[in-house]
């Protein structure tokens with residue numbers, strides 16, 4: 167299920183929306199309330215190419231970077247949560263099983279990020295959302311996820327704590343309210359995100 171509305175009219179957001187809302191809520195407002203102004207840039211294509219290269223490298227390397235001996239890799243896993251009203255595609259899901267018995271142990275979502283910095287709230291929420299959707303789509307409990315930096319090739323483990331899960335639910339609820347009321351939010355307190363923002367020419371109040 168992709169971005170859009172279900173039969174009864176409920177909006178289904180994408181995990182990208184969730185990430186962008188944490189970066190600047192106005193981007194999600196533009197996407198849903200003024201969809202015709204969405205700019206097209208080379209950034210998305212660059213991102214797609216970087217992810218494809220990462221997948222190719224992933225297939226060739228061992229799992230040691232994740233601290234694992236063995237796991238099955240599932241690439242580009244589509245997930246959806248009817249509960250959250252959210253859908254998305256996970257770069258990679260590691261399926262870890264006990265070697266001896268083959269019994270299921272855990273799913274671990276992995277998201278490739280294009281920054282070398284430690285994960286901010288937007289990336290943590292995105293990963294937690296993937297985990298929550300995975301639980302609903304595939305069953306079981308997801309305890310953690312990994313963020314893999316395409317720049318440093320390092321991995322950061324993120325625990326799906328109750329507090330982080332609550333942040334995801336609250337963020338989706340806030341997005342839903344904003345879009346349903348068609349209320350344009352204020353720009354973020356720091357103007358730093360505006361510097362490279364694709365929507366900048368539509369925001370006359372950010373200088």
Ligand code: SF4
Nearest residue numbers: 190353360363366369
């Ligand atoms: S230019 Fe700034 S305020 Fe406008 S959408 Fe982008 S980040 Fe948000």
